[in-house]
Amino acid sequence: MYLRKNNYHKARLKGCRAHAATGWIHANPLPLTKFTNDQFKIASHIWLGIPLVNRQFDCKFCGTKMDIFGAHAATCKSGANIVKRRNSIRNYIYSQMKIANYTCMVEKKYLNGNGQKPADIYVESLVDCRPTAVDVSITSCVQKNIVQNVNDRIYQAADEMTRIKENKYKNFIEQADCEFIPFICETFKGIASKARDLIRKIAHDQKTRPKRSFSSIMARIQKYICVKIWKAVIEAVIERLFWVKDMVLDAG
Ligand SMILES: [Zn+2]
Numbered sequence: 001m002y003l004r005k006n007n008y009h010k011a012r013l014k015g016c017r018a019h020a021a022t023g024w025i026h027a028n029p030l031p032l033t034k035f036t037n038d039q040f041k042i043a044s045h046i047w048l049g050i051p052l053v054n055r056q057f058d059c060k061f062c063g064t065k066m067d068i069f070g071a072h073a074a075t076c077k078s079g080a081n082i083v084k085r086r087n088s089i090r091n092y093i094y095s096q097m098k099i100a101n102y103t104c105m106v107e108k109k110y111l112n113g114n115g116q117k118p119a120d121i122y123v124e125s126l127v128d129c130r131p132t133a134v135d136v137s138i139t140s141c142v143q144k145n146i147v148q149n150v151n152d153r154i155y156q157a158a159d160e161m162t163r164i165k166e167n168k169y170k171n172f173i174e175q176a177d178c179e180f181i182p183f184i185c186e187t188f189k190g191i192a193s194k195a196r197d198l199i200r201k202i203a204h205d206q207k208t209r210p211k212r213s214f215s216s217i218m219a220r221i222q223k224y225i226c227v228k229i230w231k232a233v234i235e236a237v238i239e240r241l242f243w244v245k246d247m248v249l250d251a252g
Pocket residue numbers: 059060061062063064072076077078
C-alpha cells in the first residue's frame with residue numbers, strides 16, 4: 001500500500017486546513033451546490049479519513065491499486081473525470097471573469113504561432129494591463145508523491161504544481177509575450193497563492209455591481225469552486241466503487 005497511514009492523514013489534515021476548505025459542508029442546498037445523501041456520505045468519509053472499502057482493489061480505468069481512502073480516484077489520469085473537473089473549474093472562472101467585464105476567451109490557440117497548448121482562459125488585459133494566459137489545473141493534496149514526501153506546508157501540492165506549470169510554459173510565455181497565471185486548486189479545495197490573487201481581483205472587479213460586497217463575492221466564488229471539485233472527486237470515487245460493490249463499507 002503506497003499510502004503510509006500516518007503520512008496520508010497528515011496530508012489529508014493539511015488539506016482540511018486550507019482556507020475555505022469547509023465550503024462544501026456549509027454550502028446551501030441549492031440546485032448548484034447541494035449534495036445527495038450518497039455524495040455527502042462519501043465526501044464525509046474522505047474528509048474524515050474513514051476507509052470507503054475493506055481492502056485495496058485494481059482501479060477499473062488504469063489498473064493501479066485503488067487505496068481504501070479513495071485517494072487514487074482523485075488523481076487517476078484515466079477516464080473522463082480529470083478532464084471534466086478541470087473544464088468545470090475553467091468554465092466557472094471564465095463565467096466570473098465575464099461578470100467582471102473582462103475581455104476573455106476560452107482555449108485561445110496559437111498564441112506563439114506553433115500550436116503549443118495555449119491558454120485555458122486568455123484575458124486581453126489583466127496582469128499589469130497586459131494580455132494574460134490562465135492555465136487551470138486540479139491537483140490532490142493526498143496524491144502519492146505528496147503523501148510520500150509530506151511536509152508541514154499547507155498548499156504543498158498546489159505550490160508544487162504551480163512551479164511545474166511555470167517551468168513548463170516558461171519559454172512559451174516569453175515567445176507569446178504575455179503574462180501567465182497558473183490557476184491551481186487541490187482536491188480538498190486548497191488554492192495556490194497566485195490563483196487566490198486572481199480570485200481576489202475578479203471579486204474586486206465584480207463589486208461595482210450593486211448590493212454586492214467584496215467579501216460576499218469572494219465567499220461565493222470559493223464555495224462554488226470547493227463544491228465543484230468535491231462533486232467531481234465523489235463522481236470519480238463512485239465510478240470506481242461501482243465495480244467492487246461487495247467491498248464497499250457501510251457509509252451510513
Ligand atoms: Zn486509476
